[in-house]
Amino acid sequence: MVQSSSAMPQDPFSHLNPQQRQAVTAGLGQVLVLAGPGSGKTRVLTERIAYLIRSLGVRPYGILAVTFTNKAAREMIGRLEKLLGEQVSDLWLGTFHATCARILRREANYLPFTSSFVIMDADDQEALVKRALKDLNLDDKLYRPAAMQAAISNAKNSLVLPKDVPTRNYRDEVIVRVYERYQELLLNSNAVDFDDLLMWAVRLLEDNPAVRERYARRFQHVLVDEFQDTNLAQYQLLGLLSTYHHNLFVVGDEDQSIYRWRGADYRNVLRFEEDFPEAQKILLEQNYRSTQNVLDAARAVIDRNPYRTPKSLFTERGQGEKIILYEAVDDHAEAAYVVDTIRLGLERNPKAGGDFAVMYRTNAQSRLLEEAFLRSGLPYRLVGAQRFYGRREVKDLIAFLRLVANPSDEISLNRVINVPPRGIGDKTLVALQLAARQANLSPGEVLLDLGRNGDRSPYWKAFGGRGAAMLADFGAMLSGWREAQAGELPLPALFDRVLSETVYQEYIEDGSEEGADRWENVQELRKLAYEYMERGLTAFLENLALVSDQDTLPEQVNAPTLLTLHAAKGLEFNQVFIIGLDEGLLPHSRSRDDPEEMAEERRLFYVGLTRARNQLYLVRARQRSTYGSSEYSEPSRFLEDIPDFLLSMQGIQYSSRWPARREAYQRWESTSQASLSRASEGERSRAAILEPRYRPAMRVRHPVWGEGMVLDSRVQDEDETVDVIFESVGFKRLMASLARLEII
DNA sequence: GCGTTACATATTTTT
DNA sequence: TATGTAACGC
Numbered sequence A: 001m002v003q004s005s006s007a008m009p010q011d012p013f014s015h016l017n018p019q020q021r022q023a024v025t026a027g028l029g030q031v032l033v034l035a036g037p038g039s040g041k042t043r044v045l046t047e048r049i050a051y052l053i054r055s056l057g058v059r060p061y062g063i064l065a066v067t068f069t070n071k072a073a074r075e076m077i078g079r080l081e082k083l084l085g086e087q088v089s090d091l092w093l094g095t096f097h098a099t100c101a102r103i104l105r106r107e108a109n110y111l112p113f114t115s116s117f118v119i120m121d122a123d124d125q126e127a128l129v130k131r132a133l134k135d136l137n138l139d140d141k142l143y144r145p146a147a148m149q150a151a152i153s154n155a156k157n158s159l160v161l162p163k164d165v166p167t168r169n170y171r172d173e174v175i176v177r178v179y180e181r182y183q184e185l186l187l188n189s190n191a192v193d194f195d196d197l198l199m200w201a202v203r204l205l206e207d208n209p210a211v212r213e214r215y216a217r218r219f220q221h222v223l224v225d226e227f228q229d230t231n232l233a234q235y236q237l238l239g240l241l242s243t244y245h246h247n248l249f250v251v252g253d254e255d256q257s258i259y260r261w262r263g264a265d266y267r268n269v270l271r272f273e274e275d276f277p278e279a280q281k282i283l284l285e286q287n288y289r290s291t292q293n294v295l296d297a298a299r300a301v302i303d304r305n306p307y308r309t310p311k312s313l314f315t316e317r318g319q320g321e322k323i324i325l326y327e328a329v330d331d332h333a334e335a336a337y338v339v340d341t342i343r344l345g346l347e348r349n350p351k352a353g354g355d356f357a358v359m360y361r362t363n364a365q366s367r368l369l370e371e372a373f374l375r376s377g378l379p380y381r382l383v384g385a386q387r388f389y390g391r392r393e394v395k396d397l398i399a400f401l402r403l404v405a406n407p408s409d410e411i412s413l414n415r416v417i418n419v420p421p422r423g424i425g426d427k428t429l430v431a432l433q434l435a436a437r438q439a440n441l442s443p444g445e446v447l448l449d450l451g452r453n454g455d456r457s458p459y460w461k462a463f464g465g466r467g468a469a470m471l472a473d474f475g476a477m478l479s480g481w482r483e484a485q486a487g488e489l490p491l492p493a494l495f496d497r498v499l500s501e502t503v504y505q506e507y508i509e510d511g512s513e514e515g516a517d518r519w520e521n522v523q524e525l526r527k528l529a530y531e532y533m534e535r536g537l538t539a540f541l542e543n544l545a546l547v548s549d550q551d552t553l554p555e556q557v558n559a560p561t562l563l564t565l566h567a568a569k570g571l572e573f574n575q576v577f578i579i580g581l582d583e584g585l586l587p588h589s590r591s592r593d594d595p596e597e598m599a600e601e602r603r604l605f606y607v608g609l610t611r612a613r614n615q616l617y618l619v620r621a622r623q624r625s626t627y628g629s630s631e632y633s634e635p636s637r638f639l640e641d642i643p644d645f646l647l648s649m650q651g652i653q654y655s656s657r658w659p660a661r662r663e664a665y666q667r668w669e670s671t672s673q674a675s676l677s678r679a680s681e682g683e684r685s686r687a688a689i690l691e692p693r694y695r696p697a698m699r700v701r702h703p704v705w706g707e708g709m710v711l712d713s714r715v716q717d718e719d720e721t722v723d724v725i726f727e728s729v730g731f732k733r734l735m736a737s738l739a740r741l742e743i744i
Numbered sequence B: 001g002c003g004t005t006a007c008a009t010a011t012t013t014t015t
Numbered sequence C: 001t002a003t004g005t006a007a008c009g010c
Helices: A018-024 A041-054 A070-090 A096-106 A122-135 A145-157 A170-188 A194-207 A209-218 A232-241 A268-275 A292-302 A331-348 A363-376 A392-405 A410-416 A426-439 A443-456 A465-486 A491-501 A504-508 A513-531 A536-546 A595-609 A637-641 A660-672
Strands: A031-035 A063-067 A092-095 A118-120 A191-193 A221-224 A248-252 A280-284 A323-330 A356-360 A561-564 A573-578 A612-626 A629-632 A647-651 A699-702 A706-716 A719-726 A730-735
Touching (some): A018 A041, A031 A268, A041 A063, A041 A221, A063 A096, A070 A092, A092 A096, A096 A194, A096 A536, A118 A122, A122 A145, A122 A191, A122 A410, A194 A209, A194 A232, A209 A232, A232 A268, A292 A323, A292 A595, A292 A612, A292 A637, A323 A331, A356 A363, A392 A410, A392 A465, A392 A491, A392 A536, A410 A443, A465 A491, A491 A504, A491 A513, A491 A536, A573 A595, A699 A719
Parallel strands (some): A031 A248, A031 A280, A118 A191, A356 A573
Antiparallel strands (some): A706 A719, A719 A730
């Protein structure tokens, strides 16, 4: 090991535990760090970079560090600056997408777009899919744009080109055609989508050995955060970038992989071990966040997932308080319980608002909480939900600006060509597209020509007089903005000019409160534009595309935080409430039929549990309203896995209604030592069910819903799934092991 | 071309 | 329940 100790008066790593230290000072080659929650993962990454620079003499220029979020990137840069001072400027540290965008802009001459390409966000992607469906004369009822987009996204994340999409049925063939058309539309617009950033980067490096060599030689060390969330494209990218020096240092935790639906594949951790058998593997198991009770509960839950590296987290913080399990009568009572409990806590310690977090599976669950907070007069902070950049007015303004930068951007053009309404309707729009296609230009270019040349434009006669005039007006406006931009009009001035010429304020401000809000959002965006005075329009647009709302949240408000379990990843709070612990919500009903999805729900719960430093509240409601109507629900199956002695039960009487609880302790005892991986989802303590007990047309009685008739029943995951029509509540799908149905 | 009403639809959302 | 989209009439 290298020791440049002459410069260091004492052991510079004395503040690290042995595993952390081993990771930070690991030698060359591939290194896999499996870091449990709260084990100091970010610290290890930043200390590792500092170590490379300070102790091994690696130039910052030769280091690439990638994260998933801008927030994580910012945090690492901040810590590095503290450790190293100004030396950090040369190193590349950013999100996967930002890093790829950077590479693609530099290497655009190898690619089918120019370096001023725009980046399409999720909304744009869906709009693009709709366009593709329309162009292909496909029914968007039959082929849902969202589903098509997901299929395309999946393909791209797995580096599958349209021609390579496997076609097992007609639907797949449709997907291929939509994917092809979608890709054409993107390139016509000189655009890439989020997934393309990764896919094009991989193709660039794969197809051009010289380019690959240049980057691979440059990056002596590649470091990756949240490795469990990588998709195939990202995995390949890392491989390509480290083909020369082979120094790939990845940090992650399979148990915290919660973005499967975005293409993330935690099995990349396993693949990494297979691809690099010589890789060093280091487990970080000391937790600096939670009490032992919290960790034990979390372990009891996560140990039931298969295909993972077993870990046993420990803490020096002591046993701590029991976990409080509360069952409310309904969802209103659930919210009231949470708010009351927080209020009591605040009475004791009024400054502790920021200690609390309330986590839930779906955003819809925040509504009742908000109402309860409002009623009690307590302030709160809501994460996510209404997204600034998703706001109509914000998207409109961005679309105008994107057109200035890139008139070929068809999605933006379609968005704002008639905003505010200026008499350009469907008919005119179709004519414009037709004229553009005939002239082999983009609609935006035709529009600009109309704007510049008016009735002398060769395209003028393609439209009815009124349509042509309207288009020319808008074209002239856009053309004027482009000239101003070329003449280096500062960004805020351009922004104002767009606002005034489109008469946007009058369009937005209708005297309503909502209108005032919208105008305020516009002002907010203008403020941001002001910050980009120096860097200019292109940098502004890139930032808008690659920075999420989560990054713009006001930090450090000393109030309880309301957020989804997904949004909670990476955060920690003294007191954590996880609400909605009911079958159908957590785990979500959408994951019922897929064991992989179910395992992910379990990880999601695990992430929530491990956010708590001191006190954990698990809350459920026996009855809750979904879309208007009220339904009864069973307790979440995950609750059964937490042993009784870690819990303190409150609310409605449990034990009589919930015999499964009693078995949890035994199960925990029997699996805790041999916690090892085998335990599969659905492996209950009772004997596995192999034959269905219920048959169609049988009459059954349920303790809550009364009598009903069995429609269907099948064995699944060693349990029985029964579909029943109840006289009281209609159709229900039940797990036989939980529902305690009685055959009449 | 635009505004109204009926109707379907409904997780999570790092970039 | 609430929201966004599609069809309809002006």
